[in-house]
Amino acid sequence: MSQNRRKFIKNAAISAGGIGMFSILPSSVWGANIAPSDQINVALIGCRNHGFNILRHHLNNEGVNCVALCDVDENVLHERAKDVKEAYGQNPKLYRDFRKLLEQQDIDAVIIGTPDHWHCLIFVYACQAGKDIYVEKPLANTIGECDIMVRAANHYSRVVQVGQQQRSNEGFNETMEIIKSGDIGRLRKVNIWANFNYGIGATPVEDSSVPEGVDYDFWLGPAPKRPFNRARFHGSWRHFWDYGGGLFSDWGVHLIDMGLWSDDLLGGPERVITYAGNNSNQTGMRDTFDTMNVTYPKKNYVINFDMNGGVQEGPWGKPYGVAFIGDKGTMVADRAGYKLYPEYDNNTESHKTAARSLSNISDAHDHHVRNFLDCIQSREPPRCTPEMGYAAAVHAHIANISGRVGEHLLEWDDENMRFTNSEKANEYIIPEYRKPWKLPEV
Structure with missing residues (x-):
């Protein structure tokens, strides 16, 4: 545990206390004509199922553009690119490797919809690349990875919404x-x-x-x-x-x-x-x-x-x-x-x-995504912070x-x-990554 854990938790509690209770912000808050400076470009990593549903909730808001998709299954990747084109008239760039996607400069935020064991690596790389993040739950597949992700979000000052959408229900x-x-x-x-x-x-x-x-x-x-x-x-x-x-x-x-x-x-x-x-x-x-x-x-x-x-x-x-x-x-x-x-x-x-x-x-997903988009603009903490995701x-x-x-x-x-x-239990805190992948450090 980093010596900063207590400070992170204290700050998160203060931020959460200022968020207030439920409110619905209509998509029209963006206005009919969105200035380029007010548009938000998002990318999805992990496109098959729930991640793509979350992308849809983003794209149902005016001023949000899908500029990139990434998946290790070419069949899923091309199917989802077709869906985005047909439903929203957008042509995202396609990637098989999320690291290449994160090099794309016009991306403001990424949605992580991969299996849980991938969350931590992609999350930390996205923080380092200066992207805001909507990450599906659970925050990560191990306790140690969850701790790394909280520290990364704070260290790189990223807006992170964890997909525990009941916070917006x-x-x-x-x-x-x-x-x-x-x-x-x-x-x-x-x-x-x-x-x-x-x-x-x-x-x-x-x-x-x-x-x-x-x-x-x-x-x-x-x-x-x-x-x-x-x-x-x-x-x-x-x-x-x-x-x-x-x-x-x-x-x-x-x-x-x-x-x-x-x-x-x-x-x-x-x-x-x-x-x-x-x-x-x-x-x-x-x-x-x-x-x-x-x-x-x-x-x-x-x-x-x-x-x-x-x-x-x-x-x-x-x-x-x-x-x-x-x-x-x-x-x-x-x-x-x-x-x-x-x-x-x-x-x-x-x-x-x-x-x-x-x-x-x-459906609370609409409100949870809307809250994330608003926080990208305001730089305020969203309804479900990494600290909340860590705790659950x-x-x-x-x-x-x-x-x-x-x-x-x-x-x-x-x-x-x-x-x-329990020393046996302590063996499960930090995962052992298969080479050449390495557990990220912050």
């Missing part, structure tokens, strides 16, 4: 206002659950030859050399430790982030209690866990996370969600909205707080590490970036 913003106003009383517990079928992994297949047009060695990058297998590639890579953290890191960062936001907590957890296993009878190709229960004791409350891959039903009739339990009532929230269930006071024969609800929330990712990574080393209780020293009760 109207319902979750109102939920936080209600909790922090004291309307549910003292917050005692945050119960989180995530049940999704895809959490068991892809259907097993045999190793095969690399598809034509794919630079598979570049796709692996710093990850270990392995034979090509479609179940480890497009769409299902996150179920293997080399590239991702499974269902827990995928949904975990989104939902844990809400638990931390309710008390404005930054940094890693001091203690994590974990059960992790593969308990489903359904066959799926994965390294990661399909069943997890994780507890994060906090100073003022406790966060519990219940995860089940291969299951779609959950508490409150929702496959995923967050229940904020207070003395006066319970707030149940997901991306579609929230509902406050008040407690009843037998002495006064009345509810302890007012029931309320909100539903039919619009490290909470998820420690639970996964606990399962991997078979130790149910891990104690974490965030200042010194180490586990104080």
Whole structure:
């Protein structure tokens, strides 16, 4: 851990406190005619799926231009270039190597939509190249890489938005206002659950030859050399430790982030209690866990996370969600909205707080991207800073590490970036990059 960690966290907390609660800025804020100096040129690295969706959210704003695309799969690259041309009338330059893309001088910001194991390298190179960054979550695939990325963003003074878009969700913003106003009383517990079928992994297949047009060695990058297998590639890579953290890191960062936001907590957890296993009878190709229960004791409350891959039903009739339990009532929230269930006071024969609800929330990606674009212009911190991304990712990574080393209780020293009760767990903090790739330094 750098000696600057405490300063970064303090500054992030101050910045986050000044952002304020939810607001919607219409795309017309840019005006019908955008001066060249006010236009923003963006590039996308990792074009196949969610990264391209995020690019669309950028291009739906006036004055935003896609000037470059990069992907190691030529088939994806040319398909997405065609999509941009047909939908937006733009002709981005095409790259197979992100390093060449970062040399393009007219790029203001890059979107990192690659598998998680690539985030750190591309992020640091982009900072060094003077680009602002929208990086998908989790921030990185290891704790050490997350720390490097926070330090890089601060060292190079870049505007960075982490793709934890629930920070821009109207319902979750109102939920936080209600909790922090004291309307549910003292917050005692945050119960989180995530049940999704895809959490068991892809259907097993045999190793095969690399598809034509794919630079598979570049796709692996710093990850270990392995034979090509479609179940480890497009769409299902996150179920293997080399590239991702499974269902827990995928949904975990989104939902844990809400638990931390309710008390404005930054940094890693001091203690994590974990059960992790593969308990489903359904066959799926994965390294990661399909069943997890994780507890994060906090100073003022406790966060519990219940995860089940291969299951779609959950508490409150929702496959995923967050229940904020207070003395006066319970707030149940997901991306579609929230509902406050008040407690009843037998002495006064009345509810302890007012029931309320909100539903039919619009997609938060638009607002999250709009906030990023505004911050590129203003140089203000966006709604989800690298420090916030670090906190959520490290909470998820420690639970996964606990399962991997078979130790149910891990104690974490965030200042010194180490586990104080497990040397086995400490081996998972810093990744070992495959040559010739090197872990970046800041």
